[in-house]
Amino acid sequence: MPLVKAGRVVEDRFVRVLDDAPVPEGTAVILPATRLIADARELAQRGGPTGVIWPNDRRIAELAPYLDWLALVALVFPAFKDGRAYSQARILRERYEFRGELRATGQILRDQFLFLQRAGFDAFEVSKEADAAKFVETIHRYSVFYQPTGDGRPSALRARASRAPAPPLVPGRPEVVR
Amino acid sequence: MYVYDEFDRTLLAERVREFRDQVGRRLAGELTEEEFKLLRLMNGVYLQLHAYMLRIAIPYGTLSSNQLRTLAHVARKYDRDYGHFTTRQNIQFNWIKLEQLPDAMADLARAGLHGMQTSGNCTRNVTTDQWAGVAPGEIEDPRVWAELLRQHVTLHPEFSFLPRKFKIALTASAHDRAAVRIHDIGLRMHKNGAGETGFEVMVGGGLGRTPFIAKTIKPFLPKRDLLSYVEAIMRTYNQYGRRDNIYKARIKILVHELGAEKFGREVEEEWQSIKDGALALDPAVVADIGSRFRYPDYEVLADNPPELAKARAEDRQFRAWLDNSVANHKVAGYAIVTLSLKPEGGPPGDATAPQMDAIADLADRYSFGEIRVGHEQNLALPHVAQRDLPELWRALSAIGVATPNVNLISDIIACPGLDYCSLANARSIPVAEEITRRFRDLDLARSLGPLHINISGCINACGHHHVGHIGILGVEKNGEEYYQVTLGGRADEAAELGAILGPAVPHGEIADVVEDIAAAYLELRERPDELFISTVKRVGIEPFKERVYAAR
Numbered sequence: 095m096p097l098v099k100a101g102r103v104v105e106d107r108f109v110r111v112l113d114d115a116p117v118p119e120g121t122a123v124i125l126p127a128t129r130l131i132a133d134a135r136e137l138a139q140r141g142g143p144t145g146v147i148w149p150n151d152r153r154i155a156e157l158a159p160y161l162d163w164l165a166l167v168a169l170v171f172p173a174f175k176d177g178r179a180y181s182q183a184r185i186l187r188e189r190y191e192f193r194g195e196l197r198a199t200g201q202i203l204r205d206q207f208l209f210l211q212r213a214g215f216d217a218f219e220v221s222k223e224a225d226a227a228k229f230v231e232t233i234h235r236y237s238v239f240y241q242p243t244g245d246g247r248p249s250a251l252r253a254r255a256s257r258a259p260a261p262p263l264v265p266g267r268p269e270v271v272r
Numbered sequence: 273m274y275v276y277d278e279f280d281r282t283l284l285a286e287r288v289r290e291f292r293d294q295v296g297r298r299l300a301g302e303l304t305e306e307e308f309k310l311l312r313l314m315n316g317v318y319l320q321l322h323a324y325m326l327r328i329a330i331p332y333g334t335l336s337s338n339q340l341r342t343l344a345h346v347a348r349k350y351d352r353d354y355g356h357f358t359t360r361q362n363i364q365f366n367w368i369k370l371e372q373l374p375d376a377m378a379d380l381a382r383a384g385l386h387g388m389q390t391s392g393n394c395t396r397n398v399t400t401d402q403w404a405g406v407a408p409g410e411i412e413d414p415r416v417w418a419e420l421l422r423q424h425v426t427l428h429p430e431f432s433f434l435p436r437k438f439k440i441a442l443t444a445s446a447h448d449r450a451a452v453r454i455h456d457i458g459l460r461m462h463k464n465g466a467g468e469t470g471f472e473v474m475v476g477g478g479l480g481r482t483p484f485i486a487k488t489i490k491p492f493l494p495k496r497d498l499l500s501y502v503e504a505i506m507r508t509y510n511q512y513g514r515r516d517n518i519y520k521a522r523i524k525i526l527v528h529e530l531g532a533e534k535f536g537r538e539v540e541e542e543w544q545s546i547k548d549g550a551l552a553l554d555p556a557v558v559a560d561i562g563s564r565f566r567y568p569d570y571e572v573l574a575d576n577p578p579e580l581a582k583a584r585a586e587d588r589q590f591r592a593w594l595d596n597s598v599a600n601h602k603v604a605g606y607a608i609v610t611l612s613l614k615p616e617g618g619p620p621g622d623a624t625a626p627q628m629d630a631i632a633d634l635a636d637r638y639s640f641g642e643i644r645v646g647h648e649q650n651l652a653l654p655h656v657a658q659r660d661l662p663e664l665w666r667a668l669s670a671i672g673v674a675t676p677n678v679n680l681i682s683d684i685i686a687c688p689g690l691d692y693c694s695l696a697n698a699r700s701i702p703v704a705e706e707i708t709r710r711f712r713d714l715d716l717a718r719s720l721g722p723l724h725i726n727i728s729g730c731i732n733a734c735g736h737h738h739v740g741h742i743g744i745l746g747v748e749k750n751g752e753e754y755y756q757v758t759l760g761g762r763a764d765e766a767a768e769l770g771a772i773l774g775p776a777v778p779h780g781e782i783a784d785v786v787e788d789i790a791a792a793y794l795e796l797r798e799r800p801d802e803l804f805i806s807t808v809k810r811v812g813i814e815p816f817k818e819r820v821y822a823a824r
C-alpha cells in the first residue's frame with residue numbers, strides 16, 4: 095500500500111509492532127493503542143520515534159497525555175464511508191496542537207484526499223496505486239473553501255471580507271461560470 | 273434572491289469537473305459501483321427502480337425565473353419533460369442517463385444550481401419557510417442564516433461521511449411552515465427578554481421507522497454562535513452516532529439513547545472549546561451575505577385596489593381562488609400567491625417543462641422574477657401586486673396551477689412510492705390521485721377546512737405520514753399493497769406524531785376510509801370552525817375508529 099507524504103510516494107520508515115511483540119530499540123514503530131497506554135512509561139523513554147494507531151471508536155481525549163512524545167498518530171478509516179477519524183484529526187491538530195505525523199490508514203481513495211488534508215492529515219496510506227499517483231492533481235481540484243478548518247486555507251467568508259466589492263449581479267439573468 | 277458571486281460560481285464549476293472525472297472513472301471501470309455510489313450520492317444521483325434519479329437542491333426554497341427555466345431545460349433535454357418537487361425544497365428528475373449527468377450538472381451550474389449533498393450521509397439542503405422575507409410579522413429573513421449554514425456545511429471536510437443523512441431547517445415566523453421539529457436540527461428565530469434575536473436550537477427530530485419530535489437543547493443561542501454551535505452538534509454526532517445499524521444511525525437515536533440533557537451537555541462542552549474561534553460570526557461577514565439577498569423595488573401601493581375588489585365581487589371562481597391561495601404580504605398592496613401542484617387526478621408536486629417555463633415568465637411579469645418552493649410540494653410567487661391578481665389568476669388557470677385547494681384535503685403530500693422508488697412497499701401516487709378525485713367538489717373540501725393528508729409508500733416516511741393530520745403509510749401484506757392510517761399528526765409549531773387508527777386496509781379501500789374519516793369529522797366537530805386537527809385532539813382516535821371499522 096503506497097504511503098504518500100508531501101505529495102509524493104515515499105518509503106514507510108515506521109514498523110508496525112503487535113500487542114505482545116518486543117519493541118525494537120532505535121527503530122520507528124507504530125503500536126496499538128492498548129499497548130501504548132499499558133507501557134507508556136517505558137515507551138516515553140525509549141530511543142527511536144514512537145507512533146500509535148488509534149481506533150476511531152475510542153475517545154481521542156484519552157490520547158492527549160502522550161502527544162508530546164509521540165512522533166506519529168495513525169487514524170483509521172475502516173470503510174470509506176466511516177468518517178469518525180475526521181473529527182479525531184481536527185481535535186488532535188486544532189485543540190491539542192499535535193504537530194507530529196498524522197496518518198490516514200484504512201480504505202483511502204483519492205476522492206477523500208482533500209477532505210483528509212483539510213482535517214489535518216499529512217500522510218496517507220492509499221488503497222490504490224493509481225490514486226497515489228494522482229495525489230497532487232486531486233488536492234488541487236478545488237480553489238474555494240466555504241468553511242475554516244485548521245489547515246490555514248482562508249474560508250470564502252473571510253476571503254470575501256478582504257476583497258474589493260464585486261459588481262452587482264442582476265437576479266434572473268444568466269450567470270456565466272468561469 | 274441570493275446572488276452567487278465568483279466564489280460560489282467557481283466552486284460549482286470545480287464540482288462539475290470533479291463529478292465528470294468520477295463518472296469517467298466509473299464508466300472506465302476504475303471505480304466499483306460501491307465506491308462510486310458514495311460519490312454519486314453526494315451529487316444527488318440515486319439509482320431508482322427504472323433509472324438514475326437526479327435530485328437538485330433549491331436552497332431555502334428560493335428560485336429565480338432563470339433557474340426555473342434551467343430546470344425546464346433539464347427536464348426537456350435530459351428527462352421526460354417533467355420534474356417532481358419534493359418535501360425538502362428539492363426537485364427530482366427521474367429518467368436521467370449516467371453518461372449525460374455531467375452535462376446536465378454543467379447546464380444547472382450555469383444557473384447556480386446543483387445536486388451537491390442532496391443525498392448521502394452528509395448535511396442535506398438547508399430548508400426554511402417558503403414565505404421567508406415576505407411573511408408579515410417575521411422576525412427577520414431566515415434565508416441569510418440558511419445561506420450561512422449552506423456555505424458552512426457544503427463540502428465540509430469533517431462532516432461529509434456522517435453516520436447518516438443530516439437535515440437542518442429554520443423558521444423565523446410564529447407559524448412554522450418549515451416543519452423544523454421533524455429535522456435533525458431545527459432552528460427557531462425568536463427574541464429573548466433583552467430584545468436580542470437568536471435561535472432556539474432543537475435536535476433529534478425525524479420520522480422514518482422510529483419517529484421523534486425534536487427536543488430543545490438550547491433555548492436561546494446568540495446569532496454570532498450559530499456556526500460554532502452547529503459544528504459542536506455535528507462533531508458530537510459524527511463521533512458518537514451509531515454506525516452499526518443503518519436504522520439507528522440518525523442523530524435522533526443518539527439523542528434518545530443518551531437523553532436530550534446529556535446530549536446537550538456533550539454539545540455544550542465541545543462548543544465551549546470552539547465558540548470563540550474562527551467560527552464566531554463577525555457582524556460584517558453576516559452583513560456581506562445579507563447584502564447579496566436582493567429585494568424587489570416595491571411600488572407604493574394600497575391594499576385591496578379597485579381592480580381586485582371588482583374581480584372579487586364579480587367572479588365566484590376568482591373569489592374562491594383568492595380566498596384559498598393568496599396570502600397577506602408584509603408590504604402593502606402586495607400578496608403571496610401559492611401555485612397548487614395538486615390538480616385533480618395528478619401526481620402531487622409534479623410540474624411539466626412547459627408549466628415551468630410559463631411560471632418563470634409569469635414570475636418575471638408579476639413577481640420580480642422570483643419563485644418559491646415549499647415543503648408541501650407547491651410553488652409560490654412571493655411578490656405579486658394585488659392589482660395584478662385577476663390577470664395572474666387567468667394565466668395560472670390556463671396552465672393548471674390554480675386549483676383552489678391549498679391546505680385542503682386534496683393538497684396531499686406524497687412520496688414517489690412504488691411507481692419509482694426501490695425502497696417502497698406500496699404505491700403513493702395513485703392513492704393521492706384517487707383521493708383528489710373523491711374530493712373534487714371544492715365546496716365539500718372547503719367545508720372540511722384545513723386538512724393535511726400525507727402519504728408514504730414505506731416506513732422511511734418521505735411523505736411525512738407521521739405528521740399528517742391524516743397519515744397514510746403503505747405496507748406490504750402477503751404481496752398485496754395495504755395502507756395503515758394515523759390521525760392527529762402535525763408538523764407545525766405544535767408538532768406531534770399521529771396515532772394509529774387501526775388495522776391496515778387494502779389498496780381498494782383506502783380512499784373509502786379517508787371519506788369515512790371526513791364524514792366522521794363533520795359529525796363530531798363542535799362547530800363548523802373547529803379544525804379537523806382540533807377535533808381529533810378533543811375526542812381522540814376512538815370515535816373515528818368506531819366509524820371507520822364498523823362496516824369493515
